[in-house]
Amino acid sequence: MAKKYLRLGAILSGVGTTQNAWRHPDLPGDASVNIDWYRENARKAEAAKFDLVFIVDSPYITPDTAPHFLNRLEPLTLLSAVAGATSKIGLVATLTTSYNEPYNVARQFGSLDLISNGRAGWNVVTTGLEGAAGNYGREEHIDHEVRYARALEHVKVVQGLWDSYEDDAFPRDKERGVFLDKSKLHALNHKGEFFSVTGPLNISRSRQGQPVIFQAGDSDTGRDLAAKVAEGIYTNQENFEEAKAFYDDIKQRTAAAGRNPDHILIFPGLVPVIADTDEEAQAIADAEFGKLDLKKALVQLGRPFNYHDFSQYDLDAPFPDVGNLGSNGYRGSADRIKRIAAAEKLTLRETAWRFAARPSPFVGSPLTIANEIERWYKGGAVDGFNFRISSPTNFDAFVNKVLPILRERGVVRSEYDGETLRANLGLPVPANRYSEAEEASRETALA
Amino acid sequence: MAKKYLRLGAILSGVGTTQNAWRHPDLPGDASVNIDWYRENARKAEAAKFDLVFIVDSPYITPDTAPHFLNRLEPLTLLSAVAGATSKIGLVATLTTSYNEPYNVARQFGSLDLISNGRAGWNVVTTGLEGAAGNYGREEHIDHEVRYARALEHVKVVQGLWDSYEDDAFPRDKERGVFLDKSKLHALNHKGEFFSVTGPLNISRSRQGQPVIFQAGDSDTGRDLAAKVAEGIYTNQENFEEAKAFYDDIKQRTAAAGRNPDHILIFPGLVPVIADTDEEAQAIADAEFGKLDLKKALVQLGRPFNYHDFSQYDLDAPFPDVGNLGSNGYRGSADRIKRIAAAEKLTLRETAWRFAARPSPFVGSPLTIANEIERWYKGGAVDGFNFRISSPTNFDAFVNKVLPILRERGVVRSEYDGETLRANLGLPVPANRYSEAEEASRETALA
Incomplete structure (x- = not known):
């Protein structure tokens, strides 16, 4: 088995997922709709031996939505375009199970996987913004628990469709006129609680077998979904202790679901503030924070609460009781904000600053940051990080000053182990379910 | 206005849309799932100054489906990957309105349009194969008339979403912190018979304004849809007279729908058989025909009739009465087969050979073929051709022997007029409906 390294993803989020990131002087204002920006950054990440690039997503905006989400390329088309500019780095796109047909999802990710020669990954989300319903002909957003039950069935259907063709299904014998061995093509014939899909899918598997499944929901239900089907998790953690608790919880749930906990990799987001000295870095972090205006901080705070308008409350009173709000949206994030605001007795103003500004736990000199990353990794709080290109x-x-320290210590890799996303991540290639069944029945026959 | 030329599309259909095409010795057996094959052929088409490449599609297969459809890249991901390998040629993908959400369709084509810098086109289809329903959780395929009514509303919704942002919506003023001019963002708030879509879409327009709309349905209802919304039509015509009648009919319907008939371009498919002499070409065409076996010809004949099994009938009796069969599938093609078989008193065997082999009206030396192409064009039967790369x-x-003759005669172009699909085709850039309204109200105010 290949040596284990700290895994690295690069979140390509154009002008940035916060309200203010786009104002950075070095960031092109059109980055989120500029394919050249994505290609260039994916190539840089590949040169630095990152495992994957990662595209976040959401199918709903309001005029107050953060700039990147307002106007941006769609993840599947984007990564198909990036595929040709790269050759080894993984390509992970976020797509919601709530508003896409499993057959179309299976086709598009299967296609990206062939186009990239085995580098595709799907970050499964269920959509936290209730307004999305209106873009898909629904009066109401699907209920949180139902969304996750649907998501599980959706992923299973998609994985079933991906196995439609066994790997040796195509003799393509021009002489005899045999293109397909029909015995190697399998209809799914799925009839479940939420989906009925006959199949077969009209696309064969790539050399990594199937795209890698990621998950990003933080609620209890989200974690259970991850334990059942995810091979990677994208999460946000504020400090080592929180990250460690999350890590242990996920690995435990995965083992309890009967899976190998090494086959689910946990990637907290990483947005370091790097300067020559710790003091300079802290000053930069403080200055960034100072640029944020309260109005935008309140909008950002409202996002996990379905864009609830927090400007209606007294800013200096305790964080308001919003009841059940957020439980059908980004429940994990909303609950976390409620919990911390209560535990730390924060006012609304303090809560807005605290969560909207997203203070990074990685602020300092390259050495400080490398040490902290190593501490989280060796301390068993992460398998990798999803670095956001801000x-x-x-x-x-990060690439020229932090990574060399980690490389020298053997924490991150110097060369790619292979050319597929699964090879990068040390994840097994899933056997085709039908080939497996056939082999098993052959073994039984021989026994 | 730019000089008018014969327009040229190149159908990139991998191993070919017929049962036998894949056996050609020079065609890679995996062409339909090999992105390099697509990139290489798109580049060749661009070098030859084709207006566009064209991807056919269908979301349903059976084990007897023709090889290309069995196992193939998905059109949107495919063309996003081709975008980076080309810079001027248009990129037209087929997608069904029957099994895709308008919001997702608008996003993905809008994204392809930005990725390709204004070269995207959407070939709108409604899916002719009833079995597709089973891949999308439906007991029955949507009825033919309903499919087309839905398609019209679907396209209107997508076009509405594409206008969500006016072209000057983004000041991106980092100094003042103004990313978006909110007055230039518009929700659609569509509530129709089939779709409810609030919007706005989270992507801005490309420099060609909106992707170009193609249509490919040949039934009466299909032609009416084209007259209302299409800017290009992909069709199959067997001879000049048929092509001319179709052309006149479409232009007339378009004028009757209140549109400029010059803004809808008609592209019959073109699969020429080219050799040094007419005799040699005819011999090749006959040999191709000889390679087709009757069993596969019957499968291919059955396709427009929802894969009806024609092997159950007496081959040498008249083409059987299949009643209403096919009227909910590829109705235009099915009706045409029924009509011609009856008029020419064909047996089932003759009908199978006639339609499954798709005899080309373009067989001969380069000069013969160039003459015939020019005759169709100058005779007002076509605006262009969709050349299928077999x-x-x-x-x-075709590129090295036929096109130079046509180029010398000024029938096809020597250089691109511009860099967008609309510029290639001489189609106008649609004004944003909201900017238009604003300008109109300004004019009214000044009057």
Whole structure:
């Protein structure tokens, strides 16, 4: 087995997922709709031996939505375009199970997987913004628990469709006129609680077998979904203790679901503030924070609560009781904000600053940051990090100053182990379910 | 206005849309799932100054489906990957309105349009194969008339979403912190018979304004849809007279729908058989025909009739009465087969050979073929052709031997007029409906 390294994803989020990131002087204002920006950054990440690039997503906007989400390329078309500019780095796109047909999802990710020669991954989400329903002809957003039950069935259907063709299904014998061995083509004939899909899918598997499944929901239900089907998790963690608790919880749930906990990799987001000295870095972090205006901080705070308008409350009173709000949206994030605001007795103003500004636990000199990353990794709080490219300068500093320290210590890799996403991540290639069944029945026959 | 030329599309259909095409010795057996094959052929088409490449599609297979459809890349991901390998040629993908959400369709084509810098086109189809329903959780395929009514509303919704942002919506003023001019963002708030879509879409327009709309349905209802919304039509015509009648009918319907008939371009498919002499070409065509076996011809004949099994009938009796069969599938093609078989008193065997082999009206020396193409064009039967790449040798012969004759005569272009699909085709850039309204109200105010 290949040596185990800290895994690295690069979140390509154009002008950035926060309200203010786009104002960085080095970031092109059109980055989120500029395919050249994506190609260039994916190539940089590949040169630095990142395992994957990662595209976040959401199918709903309001005029107050953060700039990146307002106007952006769609993840599947985007990564198909990036595929040709790269050759080894993984390509992970976020797509919701709530508003896409499993047959179409299976086809598009299967196609990306062939186009990239085995580098595709699907970050499964259920959509946290209730307004999305209106873009898909629904009066109401699907209920949180139902969304996750649907998501599980959706993923299973998609994985079933991906196995439609066994790997040796195509003799393509021009002489005899045999293109397909029909015995190697399998209809799914799925009839479940939420989906009925006959199949077969009209696309064969790539050399990594199937795209890698990621998951990003933080609620209890979200974690259970991950334990059942995810091979990677994208999460946000504020400090080592929180990250460690999350990590242990996920690995435990995965084992309880009967899976190998090494086959689910946990990637907290990483947005380091890097400068020559710790003091300089802290000053930069403080200055960034200072640029955020309260109005936008309140909008950002409202997002997990279905864009609830927090400007209606007294800013200096305790964080308001919003009841059940957020439980059908980004429940994990909403619950976390409620919990911390209560535990730390924060006012609304303090809560807005605290969560909207997303203070990074990684602020300091390259050495400080490398040490902290190593501490989280060796301390069993992460399998990797999903580094968010917030500016070209910050990306360069991370690649040229932080990674070399970690490389020297053997924490991150110097060369790719292979050319597929599964090879990068040390994940097994899933056997085709039908080939497996056939082999098993052959073994039984021989026994 | 730019000079008018014969328009040229190149159908990139991998191993070919017929049962036998894949056996051509020069065609890679995996062409339909090999992105390099698509990139290479798109580049060749661009070097030859084709207006566009064209991807056919269908979301349903049976084990007897023709090889290309069995196992193939998905059109949107495919063309996003081709975008980076080309810079001027248009990229037209087929997608069904029957099994895709308008919001997702608008996003993905809008994204392809930005990725390709204004070269996207959408070939709108409604899916002719009833079995597709089973891949999308439906007991029955949507009724033919309903499919087309839905398609019209679907396209209108997508076009409405594409206008969500006016072209000057983004000041991106980092100094003042103004990313978006909110007055230039518009929700659609569509509530129709089939779709409710609030919007706005989270992507801005490309420099060609909106992707170009194609249509490919041949039934009466299909033609009416084209007259209302299409800017290009992909069709199959067996001879000049048929093509001319179709052309006149479409232009008339378009004028009757209140549109400029010059803004709908008609592209019959073109699969020429080219050799040094007319005799040699005819011999090749006959040999191709000889390779087709009757069993596969019957499967292919059955396709427009929802894969009806024609092997159950007496081959030498008249083409059987299949009643209403096919009227909910590819109705235009099915009706045409019924009509011609009756008029020409064909047996089932004759009908199978006639339609499954798809005899080309373009067989001969380069000069013969160039003359025939010019005759169709100057005779007002076509605006262009959609050339199907059936083998590398045939593509090379067309590009190197036929096109130079047409170029010398000024029938096809020597250089691109611009860099968008609309510029290639001489189609206007649609004004944003909201900017238009604003300008109109300004004019009213000034009057």
